[in-house]
Structure formats: C-alpha cells, structure tokens
Amino acid sequence: MRYYGEEALGLIETLGMVPAIGGADAMLKTADVELVSYENVGSSLVTVMVKGDVAAVEASVAAGSVAAAEVGKLTAKNVMPRPIRGVGDIVSVHAVERSGDAESQPRPKAMGLIETFGIVFVLEAADAMMKTADVELIGYENVAAGYMSVLVQGDVAACKAAVEAGVKAVEAMGASVYSSLVIPTPHPDLATITKIYAIENLLP
Known part of the structure; x- marks a missing residue:
C-alpha cells in the first residue's frame, strides 16, 4: 500500500517481534486506523505504522504502546500529524500487502x-x-x-x-x-x- 502522507502517521517500535504484534493488534482494535507498514528494522527492532486522523492515531499509538510494553520492550513511539510526501515514500518502502477483502x-x-x-x-x-x-x-x-x-x-x-x-x-x-x-x-x-x-x- 502506498502512503502519501495524506493522513496522520502513528508508529511504535519494539525490541523483538512478539511485542510488535501485540502492539499492532491493540492499535488496530482501539481506533479507526489502517495498518500501512511493518518492518523488521534489524538489530532486533520491529516497527509498526498506522494511518488515520490525528485523534485516532494518537489513541491507537497510546494503546499499542501500552500493549507492547506489557509483553516486551517498547523502544520508541511517535505520532506525526502531517508528514511530508518524502516521509510517505519511506514508509511505503515497508508497506504491507493486503490480500482481498478482509x-x-x-x-x-x-x-x-x-x-x-x-x-x-x-x-x-x-x-x-x-x-x-x-x-x-x-x-x-x-x-x-x-x-x-x-x-x-x-x-x-x-x-x-x-x-x-x-x-x-x-x-x-x-x-x-x-x-x-x-x-x-x-x-x-x-x-x-x-x-x-x-x-x-x-x-x-
């Protein structure tokens, strides 16, 4: 999925995969956001990125951060209300591929x-x-x-x-x-x- 910076971007980063998946699950269940990117960054860091309106992304990141920290180590979190197009291009490098209608x-x-x-x-x-x-x-x-x-x-x-x-x-x-x-x-x-x-x- 291409992301153009058209909506707010929310990110959590964890040490290891399991906290990231737990955080992603909480992020998606908490607010009306869409999973746009997921990346195994290297050196054991894993990042989850969602998009939506600012309030939804803020709620999503807050919930995902708590869920991830309960399972493992949360290393970073951020909400970017208006990322520029170039940031969207970087996010799109790590885009997740959707398969059919959920x-x-x-x-x-x-x-x-x-x-x-x-x-x-x-x-x-x-x-x-x-x-x-x-x-x-x-x-x-x-x-x-x-x-x-x-x-x-x-x-x-x-x-x-x-x-x-x-x-x-x-x-x-x-x-x-x-x-x-x-x-x-x-x-x-x-x-x-x-x-x-x-x-x-x-x-x-």
Missing part, C-alpha cells in the same frame, strides 16, 4: 507466540507447544541479534496451554522466554503481518 476472509483463530534468545530455546518451545495442545505452527522468525519467534494458532484454550508449555520447557533448560503472548481474537489485518513469517514461505 470481510470475506475466515474469522481468525486464536494465536500463541513465544520469543526467545537463541534457536536452541525456540525449538524446544515449539516442540513443547505442539506436543501439548492441538495447535498449528503457522510462523517462524529470526528477528536478528539472536531473537527467535514461533507462532501457532488454534482455539483459545489450546493456544494458552501451548504457550504455557513452551515457556515451562524453556525455563526447564535454565533459560527464560523473552516474550510470550496469546491473542484470543486477532484483528484480521494481523494476517498481513503473520503471512510474512508463514512456514510455507520460508521453506526451500
């Missing part, structure tokens, strides 16, 4: 996410998650700087059980999970983000 898509399943420091721990978490509950592995990401994430989906109870088991499995190895999250009813637009990490897109 209303025609099936209702999103609950989502469970775990993020660890290192692949050894995230594989242990993924194994425990899928052995414990009836969940489907839908995504995997190496955010950079060692932060690794897995995403599963299923019903709410299964996702809760899976995430709990994944966290316990990592702790049993003497490590700790950086962030974990269960989203019972993900906003439909999160699919534009999670499809980036879809396993079928990553396999050779």
Whole structure:
C-alpha cells in the first residue's frame, strides 16, 4: 500500500517481534486506523505504522504502546500529524500487502507466540507447544541479534496451554522466554503481518 502522507502517521517500535504484534493488534482494535507498514528494522527492532486522523492515531499509538510494553520492550513511539510526501515514500518502502477483502476472509483463530534468545530455546518451545495442545505452527522468525519467534494458532484454550508449555520447557533448560503472548481474537489485518513469517514461505 502506498502512503502519501495524506493522513496522520502513528508508529511504535519494539525490541523483538512478539511485542510488535501485540502492539499492532491493540492499535488496530482501539481506533479507526489502517495498518500501512511493518518492518523488521534489524538489530532486533520491529516497527509498526498506522494511518488515520490525528485523534485516532494518537489513541491507537497510546494503546499499542501500552500493549507492547506489557509483553516486551517498547523502544520508541511517535505520532506525526502531517508528514511530508518524502516521509510517505519511506514508509511505503515497508508497506504491507493486503490480500482481498478482509470481510470475506475466515474469522481468525486464536494465536500463541513465544520469543526467545537463541534457536536452541525456540525449538524446544515449539516442540513443547505442539506436543501439548492441538495447535498449528503457522510462523517462524529470526528477528536478528539472536531473537527467535514461533507462532501457532488454534482455539483459545489450546493456544494458552501451548504457550504455557513452551515457556515451562524453556525455563526447564535454565533459560527464560523473552516474550510470550496469546491473542484470543486477532484483528484480521494481523494476517498481513503473520503471512510474512508463514512456514510455507520460508521453506526451500
């Protein structure tokens, strides 16, 4: 999606993917805003950008910031009421791709996410998650700087059980999970983000 600076721009930036997705979900549910860009910046930073009128964007960023900080580390937030066209061009470099009419898509399943420091721990978490509950592995990401994430989906109870088991499995190895999250009813637009990490897109 091209963004021309025609509306206010709201941004949150987090350390890791899981806080960013949690923040994005809150941003989209809180106010009448539209997801325009999402970027794994590098060095473990992930940025979510939305557009809308100024009041909506301010409410969205406030809610997204709180949600992200509850899960992990929020590194930056901003509301740009009137960005110039050149800024819009930069934002558009990281634009998310929409697929069809959101209303025609099936209702999103609950989502469970775990993020660890290192692949050894995230594989242990993924194994425990899928052995414990009836969940489907839908995504995997190496955010950079060692932060690794897995995403599963299923019903709410299964996702809760899976995430709990994944966290316990990592702790049993003497490590700790950086962030974990269960989203019972993900906003439909999160699919534009999670499809980036879809396993079928990553396999050779």
